[in-house]
Amino acid sequence: MIRSHQKYSSESLQQAIQAYSSGSMSSVDAAKFYGVPESTIRNHKRRPAMNIRSGRPYLLKRNDEDYLVQLLLDLERTGFRLTKKKVMKISQDYVETLKQKSRELVLVPSDTKIKYEENGGTGKSFTTIIIAVNAKGDVLPPLTVYAAKHVNNQWIEGGPARSAYCCTDNGWINDEVFAFCIHSSSMSIDNMSTLSNSMVNISLSNNSDLSSNGGGSSSRYNIQSTSAVPLPTTTDQAIQLLNSVVASIEYLDNENNRGTQQQQRLIHYDVDLAAQNHLLPTSVFSHPNIYSHVNVNQSPSASSSGFSIHQSPVHVVDQHFINDNEKFDLLQSDRGVLQKHTTFSDLSLMQMVKPVMQNETDDDKDEEFLVDSSSRMYTELNNVVLSSIPAPYSLSISPSHNSSTATLSMDSNLCLPQLSTPAIAAATVYNNLMNTEPRLSSPAPKAPSTRVRQQRKFDW
DNA sequence: GTAACCTCCCGCTAAGCCAG
DNA sequence: CTGGCTTAGCGGGAGGTTAC
Numbered sequence: 001m002i003r004s005h006q007k008y009s010s011e012s013l014q015q016a017i018q019a020y021s022s023g024s025m026s027s028v029d030a031a032k033f034y035g036v037p038e039s040t041i042r043n044h045k046r047r048p049a050m051n052i053r054s055g056r057p058y059l060l061k062r063n064d065e066d067y068l069v070q071l072l073l074d075l076e077r078t079g080f081r082l083t084k085k086k087v088m089k090i091s092q093d094y095v096e097t098l099k100q101k102s103r104e105l106v107l108v109p110s111d112t113k114i115k116y117e118e119n120g121g122t123g124k125s126f127t128t129i130i131i132a133v134n135a136k137g138d139v140l141p142p143l144t145v146y147a148a149k150h151v152n153n154q155w156i157e158g159g160p161a162r163s164a165y166c167c168t169d170n171g172w173i174n175d176e177v178f179a180f181c182i183h184s185s186s187m188s189i190d191n192m193s194t195l196s197n198s199m200v201n202i203s204l205s206n207n208s209d210l211s212s213n214g215g216g217s218s219s220r221y222n223i224q225s226t227s228a229v230p231l232p233t234t235t236d237q238a239i240q241l242l243n244s245v246v247a248s249i250e251y252l253d254n255e256n257n258r259g260t261q262q263q264q265r266l267i268h269y270d271v272d273l274a275a276q277n278h279l280l281p282t283s284v285f286s287h288p289n290i291y292s293h294v295n296v297n298q299s300p301s302a303s304s305s306g307f308s309i310h311q312s313p314v315h316v317v318d319q320h321f322i323n324d325n326e327k328f329d330l331l332q333s334d335r336g337v338l339q340k341h342t343t344f345s346d347l348s349l350m351q352m353v354k355p356v357m358q359n360e361t362d363d364d365k366d367e368e369f370l371v372d373s374s375s376r377m378y379t380e381l382n383n384v385v386l387s388s389i390p391a392p393y394s395l396s397i398s399p400s401h402n403s404s405t406a407t408l409s410m411d412s413n414l415c416l417p418q419l420s421t422p423a424i425a426a427a428t429v430y431n432n433l434m435n436t437e438p439r440l441s442s443p444a445p446k447a448p449s450t451r452v453r454q455q456r457k458f459d460w
Numbered sequence: 461g462t463a464a465c466c467t468c469c470c471g472c473t474a475a476g477c478c479a480g
Numbered sequence: 481c482t483g484g485c486t487t488a489g490c491g492g493g494a495g496g497t498t499a500c
Contacts, residue, residue: 006473006474006475006489006490026481026482027481027482028481028482037474037475037476038475038481038482039474039475039476039477039483039484040473040474040475042481042482042483042484043473043474043475044473046482046483046484050472050473051472051473052473053472053473053474053490053491
């Protein structure tokens with residue numbers, strides 16, 4: 001028999017149950033009067049806990065569900081990047097809270113906040129802090145890149161003056177942020193940028209017309225011209241002050257577990273190989289001039305900054321011939337012509353990062369970060385002498401040092417993990433660099449690894 | 461690889477039926 | 481008339497399938 005399902009209203013059923021329960025009507029009379037099946041009326045009297053509806057019960061009441069939705073929307077508006085996992089976690093906690101029979105109400109100050117995430121949770125939520133130091137020792141104000149949609153005002157508290165803040169989806173720098181960094185620093189970087197194993201000659205302008213000049217579709221800045229000069233890997237590692245990964249990446253693969261020491265030995269092997277070929281020094285900053293293969297001269301007409309690099313011994317490499325698979329780590333000069341080679345360090349580094357990235361994908365498909373921070377070790381550059389090259393005054397954002405050299409001193413008392421916010425961490429490092437008096441010294445042995453890259457920490 | 465869609469199962473209520 | 485049994489219908493969730 002096909003049943004007609006619930007053609008009456010909930011109010012009619014409630015009134016019928018009330019009439020039957022009070023004894024004013026029999027179930028038959030109430031069924032006829034309110035149009036509700038008599039068995040349904042009797043069922044509700046027999047089981048008062050029954051709900052008036054069909055199907056499985058909802059997990060949340062309408063009001064509770066609306067509140068949860070509003071909460072998530074508010075979090076998004078405040079710049080909190082919500083991933084699927086975080087939404088699930090918040091919802092689960094919310095449901096658990098509602099399930100508690102006794103909900104305690106407390107009175108707290110209006111500025112009391114809930115610490116949702118500490119130390120990045122899984123260690124994959126990073127905040128990038130970029131403090132640029134040129135070879136002369138000039139320091140640019142920090143750029144802090146948060147993994148969020150909008151910069152929260154609380155995130156910039158304690159940061160140094162003139163520092164810049166921005167957001168990306170994953171907290172890593174990208175092309176747009178790089179251009180923003182350069183633009184916000186109000187500096188002309190003509191002929192003065194060293195990136196990823198190459199010295200890149202970039203000229204930027206804030207041109208809104210991108211299509212006419214081949215600019216990137218997503219970039220607001222127009223790179224007018226570029227050229228690259230190959231540099232050794234060691235140069236790149238030394239100049240990347242805050243992210244100097246000295247390949248101390250441990251193998252996670254048990255079968256190929258070699259450990260940190262072996263990785264460092266491999267790097268040393270790479271450096272020794274370069275030394276045998278009479279190439280650039282093993283320790284870049286210990287060399288009198290890191291651009292020993294490049295004649296750096298003042299040129300009043302070469303660019304607006306009056307600074308140019310004459311690179312007669314080095315062939316300018318067209319950027320279009322550079323791709324991710326080609327590195328310019330070794331420059332063999334014995335034949336009179338510099339040639340590019342993919343070095344052992346590149347190969348080993350790629351082999352090390354690959355399993356980490358694979359594990360990352362398996363462990364957490366929701367997150368966007370590719371490298372597990374727990375498998376990376378960062379090495380500070382302690383008491384490293386920055387060699388001098390002539391630089392235009394326009395590049396000197398900080399008070400210029402009269403000396404031709406500056407010592408980059410990273411104090412061991414910079415307890416970055418104990419700092420509360422990335423902005424304060426940036427201020428600590430930045431102020432330390434600014435207050436360091438230049439002095440000549442030989443490179444000191446590398447200090448024990450310290451994670452300079454501060455994990456995102458919410459402590460509001 | 462991922463999102464959308466479909467199917468099946470399960471929990472719950474609605475409703476018909478019957479015996480007392 | 482009432483209580484109890486049985487089954488249909490509703491809706492959520494898990495897992496599989498399919499399309500992009």
